[in-house]
Amino acid sequence: MDLDLSLDGGALTASLVDIASVSGDEGALAAAIEEALRGLSHLSVHTDGNAVVARTSLGRSERVVLAGHIDTVPVADNLPSHVDGGRLYGCGATDMKSGLAVQLRLAARAVEPCRDVTYVFYDCEEIQAERNGLLRLSRHHPEWLAADFAVLMEPTDGVVEGGCQGTLRADVRVPGERAHSARSWMGRNAIHASARVLEVLNSYLTRQPEVDGLVYREGLNAVNIAGGVAANVIPDSCVITVNYRFAPDRTVGEAAKHVRGIFAGWDVEVTDAAGGARPGLDRAPAAAFLAAVGGTPRAKLGWTDVARFAALGIPAVNYGPGIPEIAHTQGEYVELAQIPECEARMLAWLAS
Amino acid sequence: MDLDLSLDGGALTASLVDIASVSGDEGALAAAIEEALRGLSHLSVHTDGNAVVARTSLGRSERVVLAGHIDTVPVADNLPSHVDGGRLYGCGATDMKSGLAVQLRLAARAVEPCRDVTYVFYDCEEIQAERNGLLRLSRHHPEWLAADFAVLMEPTDGVVEGGCQGTLRADVRVPGERAHSARSWMGRNAIHASARVLEVLNSYLTRQPEVDGLVYREGLNAVNIAGGVAANVIPDSCVITVNYRFAPDRTVGEAAKHVRGIFAGWDVEVTDAAGGARPGLDRAPAAAFLAAVGGTPRAKLGWTDVARFAALGIPAVNYGPGIPEIAHTQGEYVELAQIPECEARMLAWLAS
Numbered sequence: 001m002d003l004d005l006s007l008d009g010g011a012l013t014a015s016l017v018d019i020a021s022v023s024g025d026e027g028a029l030a031a032a033i034e035e036a037l038r039g040l041s042h043l044s045v046h047t048d049g050n051a052v053v054a055r056t057s058l059g060r061s062e063r064v065v066l067a068g069h070i071d072t073v074p075v076a077d078n079l080p081s082h083v084d085g086g087r088l089y090g091c092g093a094t095d096m097k098s099g100l101a102v103q104l105r106l107a108a109r110a111v112e113p114c115r116d117v118t119y120v121f122y123d124c125e126e127i128q129a130e131r132n133g134l135l136r137l138s139r140h141h142p143e144w145l146a147a148d149f150a151v152l153m154e155p156t157d158g159v160v161e162g163g164c165q166g167t168l169r170a171d172v173r174v175p176g177e178r179a180h181s182a183r184s185w186m187g188r189n190a191i192h193a194s195a196r197v198l199e200v201l202n203s204y205l206t207r208q209p210e211v212d213g214l215v216y217r218e219g220l221n222a223v224n225i226a227g228g229v230a231a232n233v234i235p236d237s238c239v240i241t242v243n244y245r246f247a248p249d250r251t252v253g254e255a256a257k258h259v260r261g262i263f264a265g266w267d268v269e270v271t272d273a274a275g276g277a278r279p280g281l282d283r284a285p286a287a288a289f290l291a292a293v294g295g296t297p298r299a300k301l302g303w304t305d306v307a308r309f310a311a312l313g314i315p316a317v318n319y320g321p322g323i324p325e326i327a328h329t330q331g332e333y334v335e336l337a338q339i340p341e342c343e344a345r346m347l348a349w350l351a352s
Numbered sequence: 353m354d355l356d357l358s359l360d361g362g363a364l365t366a367s368l369v370d371i372a373s374v375s376g377d378e379g380a381l382a383a384a385i386e387e388a389l390r391g392l393s394h395l396s397v398h399t400d401g402n403a404v405v406a407r408t409s410l411g412r413s414e415r416v417v418l419a420g421h422i423d424t425v426p427v428a429d430n431l432p433s434h435v436d437g438g439r440l441y442g443c444g445a446t447d448m449k450s451g452l453a454v455q456l457r458l459a460a461r462a463v464e465p466c467r468d469v470t471y472v473f474y475d476c477e478e479i480q481a482e483r484n485g486l487l488r489l490s491r492h493h494p495e496w497l498a499a500d501f502a503v504l505m506e507p508t509d510g511v512v513e514g515g516c517q518g519t520l521r522a523d524v525r526v527p528g529e530r531a532h533s534a535r536s537w538m539g540r541n542a543i544h545a546s547a548r549v550l551e552v553l554n555s556y557l558t559r560q561p562e563v564d565g566l567v568y569r570e571g572l573n574a575v576n577i578a579g580g581v582a583a584n585v586i587p588d589s590c591v592i593t594v595n596y597r598f599a600p601d602r603t604v605g606e607a608a609k610h611v612r613g614i615f616a617g618w619d620v621e622v623t624d625a626a627g628g629a630r631p632g633l634d635r636a637p638a639a640a641f642l643a644a645v646g647g648t649p650r651a652k653l654g655w656t657d658v659a660r661f662a663a664l665g666i667p668a669v670n671y672g673p674g675i676p677e678i679a680h681t682q683g684e685y686v687e688l689a690q691i692p693e694c695e696a697r698m699l700a701w702l703a704s
Contacts, residue, residue, distance in 0.1 A: 182571065183571075191575075191577045192550055194577070195553075221533055221543075222579070223583055224580030225546070226577070228577060
């Protein structure tokens, strides 16, 4: 399971895809990455569980992090990888082993970068947040992550995606009163009364605020509804679970207050929330990165681990090969041409 | 576990309550009833599983059935029975062991009734329809059930309740299109779109038709709603299960057509249906019964096994001690005074 970092980015991506690394089972890939990095004398290498961190120590005035998760969603009969029509297919091809290939190629090639670089490879991103390897690293070894700027190499189709939106889930509970369904007028039907909650959602006007020069687009949606006691009973409860995706100009607290205000007539319980991250593209390290890689940046609408860097006080952007929309699909692939292009742009940045 | 049919109706009810007979576990009570009836020489006794049927054979011009189920819903820490303030408490006190006590007392006392009588005691009424003992009897021994009129001794608070309403369940399916909830505008939210189904239910005007002189009251209600794929996905399906309780002037086919018409814009699947029964109070046997027991009859709104008699061509009514509204509750009870009153009225009818 040796990784040959002299292979071109596409071939290296294929090698990475062919070492299966479903969340929680990343040992083989972590070992291969560690071994490949230990062969590079300009890097010091550290590990924590299935996370691997490699750092240059050139005494540069600026340090940047290039980070990527090494796990994938479950294999769906899409291994080993194969190439067809300029595309590499296979589990993790887009999310995000092509990004890892760029990280590894840069680690091998950027021997004397103008910025000190910390390469972070971490586990368990695709599953519940408390197992996230980047979260664990930030608790066990925050000093390993210290930096002025971070690039999370998630698939962005080769365009810089700044910051990320926050996400909040809440249960909106509609009460009722039970009765036998043959005498429905003796009760109050909680499912029928839920129409008003759905009307609130249907008439909700979403914000599209501009934050640090990028336009975000919010959303407030029901992602679950559940009501019913028995087939012959007027139900006394119906719960609508809503998901609020909010722009990074709002904190979690502000988002929660907003949702409670929207559903002021009902019992609202916030069950889950994670703050977003401002893009920070107006700050020096991000601006330099953007100038080097080019293109028109856009807002990241989904939540990503850039929010963890933001929480550590490190501005971060998303940038990498691969198409976000096909992540987690059986047929995911990466356009092979995107990989060396991304690598070349980042290499130019590290040299500038 | 002997049953003493010379006990008064309240004491006999207590004996019946104290022989637990949860659906599927009626063996002990069925055996006790069979033994008690076999001691009555004017009756011929038959059994089928946990059902017991006893018949007079006096060659009368008319035969009537008195029927009751011997099972109860699960015991809820409400055994043994106890008496408090003129009420007998305990599992099945109202539904329907007080009715069984009246049946058994009549079987013992009405030695030479003016109508031939068939006493039917059957199992598994409180659970899924295919296990219903009356249904089984109607298949194995339809001749045992042959009669001109039937009285189902379910709790009716001592008032004749004529016929019963039908019941139909249908799943109304609202489609959508999946998308990541951070890009909700790329999908169509099936839960949001369900608002229109709930509005149809909220604006539905129920019928209150008069059938054979009794006024029924229909109802169309959601009894379940389920939608949602994952916490970060715009759902592509939401299913609302509706329950239509329809008056006995409509057949199952007419009820299904009505529901499909109401929800014409959606995919509607009828999952379950049972026809009602007309009260038939204008027909001779029912009119004679009504004249004998007195009171103002009312429509039965819930579905009961009178519909099975209707399907066999036998007009039937519900009449018995006990309060239908407290059936299946932990605190169910029967007013002791109702039991001998009901027995006396029915004895007068059988003697007239």
